Amino acid sequence: MIYYLGLDNGGTNTKAALFTEDGVQVAVESAATAAITPAPGFVERDMDAMWQDNCDVIRRLLQRTGTAPGEIAGVGLCGHGKGLYLWGRDNRPVRRGILSSDNRAWRYPVEWKNDGTEAEAFRRSCQHILACQPVSLLAWLRDNEPGTLEKTRWVFACKDYIRFRLTGRAGAEITDYSGTGLMNLHTAAFDPELLRLFGLEPMEDALPPLCRSLEICGGVTAEAARSTGLAEGTPVIGGMFDIDACALAVNVTDEENICMIAGTWSINEYLRKEPVTDGSVLMNSLFCLPEYYLIEESSPTSAGNNEWFIRQLLPELKTAAEARGESIYDEMNRWAESFRPEDFVPVFLPFLSASNVDPRARSAFLGLNASHTRKHILRAVYEGITFSHRCHLERLLATRGGRQGRIRLAGGAARSAVWTQMFADVMNMPVEAVPAAETGALGCAIAAAAAVGGHASLADTAARMCAASAAVYPRPDAVAAYEKKYRLYLRSIDCLNDLWPEMQNLIEGR
Numbered sequence: 001m002i003y004y005l006g007l008d009n010g011g012t013n014t015k016a017a018l019f020t021e022d023g024v025q026v027a028v029e030s031a032a033t034a035a036i037t038p039a040p041g042f043v044e045r046d047m048d049a050m051w052q053d054n055c056d057v058i059r060r061l062l063q064r065t066g067t068a069p070g071e072i073a074g075v076g077l078c079g080h081g082k083g084l085y086l087w088g089r090d091n092r093p094v095r096r097g098i099l100s101s102d103n104r105a106w107r108y109p110v111e112w113k114n115d116g117t118e119a120e121a122f123r124r125s126c127q128h129i130l131a132c133q134p135v136s137l138l139a140w141l142r143d144n145e146p147g148t149l150e151k152t153r154w155v156f157a158c159k160d161y162i163r164f165r166l167t168g169r170a171g172a173e174i175t176d177y178s179g180t181g182l183m184n185l186h187t188a189a190f191d192p193e194l195l196r197l198f199g200l201e202p203m204e205d206a207l208p209p210l211c212r213s214l215e216i217c218g219g220v221t222a223e224a225a226r227s228t229g230l231a232e233g234t235p236v237i238g239g240m241f242d243i244d245a246c247a248l249a250v251n252v253t254d255e256e257n258i259c260m261i262a263g264t265w266s267i268n269e270y271l272r273k274e275p276v277t278d279g280s281v282l283m284n285s286l287f288c289l290p291e292y293y294l295i296e297e298s299s300p301t302s303a304g305n306n307e308w309f310i311r312q313l314l315p316e317l318k319t320a321a322e323a324r325g326e327s328i329y330d331e332m333n334r335w336a337e338s339f340r341p342e343d344f345v346p347v348f349l350p351f352l353s354a355s356n357v358d359p360r361a362r363s364a365f366l367g368l369n370a371s372h373t374r375k376h377i378l379r380a381v382y383e384g385i386t387f388s389h390r391c392h393l394e395r396l397l398a399t400r401g402g403r404q405g406r407i408r409l410a411g412g413a414a415r416s417a418v419w420t421q422m423f424a425d426v427m428n429m430p431v432e433a434v435p436a437a438e439t440g441a442l443g444c445a446i447a448a449a450a451a452v453g454g455h456a457s458l459a460d461t462a463a464r465m466c467a468a469s470a471a472v473y474p475r476p477d478a479v480a481a482y483e484k485k486y487r488l489y490l491r492s493i494d495c496l497n498d499l500w501p502e503m504q505n506l507i508e509g510r
Helices: 047-065 106-116 119-126 136-145 159-167 192-199 200-205 222-228 242-249 304-313 313-322 328-337 374-397 417-427 439-452 460-466 478-498 498-508
Strands: 003-009 013-021 025-031 074-077 084-088 152-156 216-219 235-237 258-262 266-272 283-286 293-301 348-351 364-366 408-409 431-433
Touching: 003 047, 003 159, 003 242, 013 047, 013 439, 025 047, 025 417, 047 159, 047 222, 074 159, 074 242, 074 328, 074 439, 084 159, 106 119, 106 136, 106 235, 119 192, 136 498, 152 159, 152 200, 159 216, 159 222, 159 235, 192 200, 192 242, 192 417, 242 258, 242 293, 242 408, 242 439, 242 460, 258 374, 258 417, 266 374, 304 313, 304 328, 313 328, 328 417, 328 439, 348 374, 348 478, 364 478, 374 417, 374 478, 408 417, 417 431, 417 478, 439 460
Parallel strands: 003 074, 074 235, 258 408, 408 431
Antiparallel strands: 003 013, 013 025, 084 152, 216 235, 258 266, 266 293, 283 293, 348 364
């Protein structure tokens, strides 16, 4: 048998999944990679522990499935975008990695917007600046951790660090690095002028050589083979930003449909042959199909909020469900389904990690009263997350000329019938949920198959290896009910906008 291995290093979990040539998931192994929060807004990860988690899940996967190392035809990998992983001149991690949910550098995008730096940079990078982008984090480290940047040999994105540990070769794969704020999207190259604008000129030599998603970037080294159980020399491709992998996994390989990912981040994206350069969308990046740009609206405002709800408000129910051999998500979906679209539940702002309205905005429930139970709050979380996706969708639709096509939905919401229907009603578009449990890993496997399997094209490989469920259509009565709620959601945010700066001052003790 021939298999393809997909590695997905997300914001909360490290996963290795094995797929057949037809895209059938054979098995998956997962590890909860610990996040370290040394201060409010700081989210970090031990880089050695992260590498060990990758080794462990690969080894367990091969052992559990009885797969011979030689049956793995290729390795594809993806990871969370943004964030920062620094490799040192002493051949060790310089410091802990920084995740995409980190908000320590929030001041830099604000200041760069106010002083015109962002507008000047946008002409080259085609993207607005986020606190979690490498450009912001590097500036923060320059100003707050003396010596850190001087010790740095390579500036890595998440999955590029893992590929480096697998192959021993440093590379900057373009879909990830085109979202760093350091690349010129018109030339598809790092831009010294961008480094100058942000005061990061000394980092030019630490940017690895650029590579493509489907490029074979080396083979598994002997050392990595001993650690993972893979065969030495197994081809490892460049890989991609996890949102590119998910687009492949839901078979978005042309301009027709929109991809939505309800994961730790709210990812909303479509493909276009030219970037959107009027500043109306958050970010353009280079897609793994070289003829396309990925037009993206995103924020860490999606199903990560749901995980907080489980952890903080449903711990005993989760334990009880596991004891019965059931999933807590099944119970939550039953709770959510007990409400009608027109039923009032509190307005939830899903800003527990960060926001898509103001970098200082915080989460809130508005309209709580003594009659509300955890069921009401759960329904509010589902609705608030969906409304946040809608905010991003509206910006995308303004650049597409309307609601043509369908939404291909992946992530936690896609595995919930009630939530999938809510997405269709709130977006007022047909939604096709993708049943693949591990969309990021599947996208990696599709890319690996296209790179080493001799298939006609990446698009053909995606069409053969992935499938979507039948479309779920919006219900007119529900559309009208959710439209009223969505307007209230937006109004709630508007009413709180003046509060965030004062709250941030209190948080910082000023």
